[in-house]
Structures are given as C-alpha cells and as structure tokens.
Amino acid sequence: MLVLGLETSCDETSAAIVRDDGTILSNVVLSQLDEHRPYGGVVPEIAARSHLDHLDGVVRQAFKEAGIDFSDLDGIAATGGPGLIGGVMVGVTAGKTMALARNLDFVAVNHLEAHALTVRLSDSATFPYLLLLVSGGHCQVLAVRGVGDYRLYGSTMDDALGEAFDKTAKLLGLGYPGGPALERAALSGDPARFDLPRPMLGRPGCDFSFAGLKTAVRQTLDRLDQVTQQDIADIAAAFHESAAAVLRDRCRRAVARFREEEGIAGPVTLVVAGGVAANKRLRAALTDLAGTEDLRFVAPPIALCTDNAAMVAWAGIEHLRLGRKDALDFAPRPRWPLDPEARTRKGKLAILPDQGRQGGGK
Incomplete structure (x- = not known):
C-alpha cells in the first residue's frame, strides 16, 4: 500500500509518500519561517496563502523523489484538523480533489493522532x-x-x-x-x-x-x-x-x-x-x-517530531488497514480532540483548554 500524505495545519507545507512497510519514499517539508519571522509568530492568513501557493509544487517534488506517479497510489491522507483552519482547508481540499480525480481512497487525519502514531512508523511500537x-x-x-x-x-x-x-x-x-x-x-x-x-x-x-x-x-x-x-x-x-x-x-x-x-x-x-x-x-x-x-x-527522529506529511501518510495507512476511510464531504476542523469523552469525565461542558489550539512554536 502506498499513500500520499498532506500536512498544512500550521506553518509547514509538506507532502510525503509512505509505504505500509514503513518505508518513507519521500517527505518534502517547506518551512514558512522567513514569512512569519517579521511578526514574531505565525500569522494565519499568511500561512494559508503560502500553503495555497506552494502545495502543488511540494506534491510534485514528493512524487519526483519517490519515483512514482498517481497510478501507483492506493490512497491520499490529509490533515483534517486541528489547526489553523485556513491552512487545513487548503490541504483537505487538495486531498479530496486528487482522490476524486484519481478514484483513490481519502482519509482525513487528526493531526494529533498523526503525532501519536509516528512512533509506530519509526520504531514499530506496539x-x-x-x-x-x-x-x-x-x-x-x-x-x-x-x-x-x-x-x-x-x-x-x-x-x-x-x-x-x-x-x-x-x-x-x-x-x-x-x-x-x-x-x-x-x-x-x-x-x-x-x-x-x-x-x-x-x-x-x-x-x-x-x-x-x-x-x-x-x-x-x-x-x-x-x-x-x-x-x-x-x-x-x-x-x-x-x-x-x-x-x-x-x-x-x-x-x-x-x-x-x-x-x-x-x-x-x-x-x-x-x-x-x-x-x-x-x-x-x-x-x-x-x-x-x-x-x-x-x-521519533527529530525530523518526524516536527510537523511533516510522512506522519500523516502513516496515520492514513493505519486507518486504511482497518478499512476506515472518509467521504469527500468531510469538513475541516479547527478543533478535534483525540479523546472526546474527556470533557464528560472531567465534568466540564467546555472544550478542554488545550484541545485544538495550533500555532506559535513548533
């Protein structure tokens, strides 16, 4: 199984192609640090426009480095949230469009889950x-x-x-x-x-x-x-x-x-x-x-700790192995807790303070 991953939740535009045996064929990450440095932090509007400008080129580079084309893919995974909603929308829209055009399975990946499962890509954790x-x-x-x-x-x-x-x-x-x-x-x-x-x-x-x-x-x-x-x-x-x-x-x-x-x-x-x-x-x-x-x-290796598309592709693989995929009407989410029942157990009605916040330092 080969999956293309897309990551656009904050200030890295990334595309990667990963095989289900854990081989990373490519993992292209384009940083926006220079664009945000004058402001001392991530500016959501600038981040979204940068993703829009560069994602196509990053995807082409990922295919070039992997030495494959769309006909070799089994699915496309894109970060569906949580994150800066403008950037998430760019990645999700691109992922759904490619999946529709190529008749491929689509998986909307929780950005936090991608981090959570990375160790199964890098270290085969059980x-x-x-x-x-x-x-x-x-x-x-x-x-x-x-x-x-x-x-x-x-x-x-x-x-x-x-x-x-x-x-x-x-x-x-x-x-x-x-x-x-x-x-x-x-x-x-x-x-x-x-x-x-x-x-x-x-x-x-x-x-x-x-x-x-x-x-x-x-x-x-x-x-x-x-x-x-x-x-x-x-x-x-x-x-x-x-x-x-x-x-x-x-x-x-x-x-x-x-x-x-x-x-x-x-x-x-x-x-x-x-x-x-x-x-x-x-x-x-x-x-x-x-x-x-x-x-x-x-x-995980430092390159897989910061935001990258290899972890998104791997999370997509984990879901596709279990027969899980998303419909093309999936809506990007600025907030997406990994444990939605946590609020109930804590006796709170509001979303926990940490759920879904994205930006600032990486």
Missing part, C-alpha cells in the same frame, strides 16, 4: 503505550490503546509548553522561532542562579500549566538593573530546569495511572512526540525518568 505530546499548540499526556482509541490523562490549563518557550524567548529578545533559540542560550547558563517556579509540581492528576513560569521570567527580568547575555543564558537554563521537572512529575503520575488502568506490571513504553520533543534537554530529563520508573522511552 499498543498500548503512554504518549507525551508537546508542541507549540498542544501539551497532553494520553494512553494510546489503538488506532482511534485514546484516553486523555492530562492537558495544559493555559499555555502549551512550546508556546511558553516562544513567549519566554521573546521576553529575552532571542527572536523567532523561540524554542531552538532558548535551548541554545541555555547551553551556557547556570540553571541554579534563578529560582523559577515549577507549576503543578506535586499536584494530584496529570494536568500542566506554564503561564506562571513565563510570568516569572518577566518578573525576574524586571528586577535586573541591566540585562546581560549571561543573565539571559542563566534564565534560559533555569526555564529548562523548571520545565523538565514539571514534565518528569506529570509523566511519573501518568505512568502510575497507566499501569493501573491497563493492568501492566512490567515495563511501560513512554513516547514523546511533537515539536518540543526535539529539545535535547527535555529528552534527557525523560530518559532519566525512564531509568527510575522501568520505562522504555522512545522518541
């Missing part, structure tokens, strides 16, 4: 496993029980971690995109110099909160008479230390709940996915946790 999904728009920890079967354990109550990275980098004058710049600055910093808070540390449950950490950075800067490069490096390092401590604590609690609910006595597979999963310091913190909690820690 169900069930625990997933920490961290990006500019999402911060969640979920039990992944099967394709389309997810249980949300916790999500952010305010900022996603990637969003907090970007906002902190902006406060420190590090530019955009903020996450990688903040990580570089932290390399020469002293994490013990500034005492930044660790929100939700030790609290019951598995929810996250990062807005207070970002506010503490601003207050720390306000107390300094003159901000030096060493001050910036030390604050960046302290930010990383706090974020890592929070992730370790929340994941430790999630592991305990996962063991109980899934009846697992032995090793648990902990997967980290999403753009922030590329952060080496956070990966190291989770690797340390794995050593103390009898975990198999798995992180």
Whole structure:
C-alpha cells in the first residue's frame, strides 16, 4: 500500500509518500519561517496563502523523489484538523480533489493522532503505550490503546509548553522561532542562579500549566538593573530546569495511572512526540525518568517530531488497514480532540483548554 500524505495545519507545507512497510519514499517539508519571522509568530492568513501557493509544487517534488506517479497510489491522507483552519482547508481540499480525480481512497487525519502514531512508523511500537505530546499548540499526556482509541490523562490549563518557550524567548529578545533559540542560550547558563517556579509540581492528576513560569521570567527580568547575555543564558537554563521537572512529575503520575488502568506490571513504553520533543534537554530529563520508573522511552527522529506529511501518510495507512476511510464531504476542523469523552469525565461542558489550539512554536 502506498499513500500520499498532506500536512498544512500550521506553518509547514509538506507532502510525503509512505509505504505500509514503513518505508518513507519521500517527505518534502517547506518551512514558512522567513514569512512569519517579521511578526514574531505565525500569522494565519499568511500561512494559508503560502500553503495555497506552494502545495502543488511540494506534491510534485514528493512524487519526483519517490519515483512514482498517481497510478501507483492506493490512497491520499490529509490533515483534517486541528489547526489553523485556513491552512487545513487548503490541504483537505487538495486531498479530496486528487482522490476524486484519481478514484483513490481519502482519509482525513487528526493531526494529533498523526503525532501519536509516528512512533509506530519509526520504531514499530506496539499498543498500548503512554504518549507525551508537546508542541507549540498542544501539551497532553494520553494512553494510546489503538488506532482511534485514546484516553486523555492530562492537558495544559493555559499555555502549551512550546508556546511558553516562544513567549519566554521573546521576553529575552532571542527572536523567532523561540524554542531552538532558548535551548541554545541555555547551553551556557547556570540553571541554579534563578529560582523559577515549577507549576503543578506535586499536584494530584496529570494536568500542566506554564503561564506562571513565563510570568516569572518577566518578573525576574524586571528586577535586573541591566540585562546581560549571561543573565539571559542563566534564565534560559533555569526555564529548562523548571520545565523538565514539571514534565518528569506529570509523566511519573501518568505512568502510575497507566499501569493501573491497563493492568501492566512490567515495563511501560513512554513516547514523546511533537515539536518540543526535539529539545535535547527535555529528552534527557525523560530518559532519566525512564531509568527510575522501568520505562522504555522512545522518541521519533527529530525530523518526524516536527510537523511533516510522512506522519500523516502513516496515520492514513493505519486507518486504511482497518478499512476506515472518509467521504469527500468531510469538513475541516479547527478543533478535534483525540479523546472526546474527556470533557464528560472531567465534568466540564467546555472544550478542554488545550484541545485544538495550533500555532506559535513548533
């Protein structure tokens, strides 16, 4: 089975062709960083227009690199949400049009599910496993029980971690995109110099909160008479230390709940996915946790952590294997929770804060 994947949910225009044995024949990613950099973040209208301008060319390049044409395909998978709705509409419309013209199966892929299943493409992970999904728009920890079967354990109550990275980098004058710049600055910093808070540390449950950490950075800067490069490096390092401590604590609690609910006595597979999963310091913190909690820690290759179409194609393959496909009247979704029953279990009527937000840092 060969599937063409399309990804247009935020600020990467991507097309990929993947085979059902896990072979990635092509994975073309066109970044829009230069277009958004003057504004310090992703501008939805600019992102949508850029997808419209470049998607055809990216698809042609994906076919060229794969050495195949439309007649070799079995299906087309496009991100159907959540995300910036203008961009999602571009990808879904293109995918449905090609599927109709070529009489191919069409799958509308949940962007979060694509991240959740990437580890089955890169590492052949088996169900069930625990997933920490961290990006500019999402911060969640979920039990992944099967394709389309997810249980949300916790999500952010305010900022996603990637969003907090970007906002902190902006406060420190590090530019955009903020996450990688903040990580570089932290390399020469002293994490013990500034005492930044660790929100939700030790609290019951598995929810996250990062807005207070970002506010503490601003207050720390306000107390300094003159901000030096060493001050910036030390604050960046302290930010990383706090974020890592929070992730370790929340994941430790999630592991305990996962063991109980899934009846697992032995090793648990902990997967980290999403753009922030590329952060080496956070990966190291989770690797340390794995050593103390009898975990198999798995992180996809960095190129598959950030938004890309190979993960979308693979999620499409997972659904097509089960005989699942979508009608061509599928409507793009700005919000699309992986666990729609989570609201009921939490006793809330509103969508959870983290569901469907996309943008900012990757």
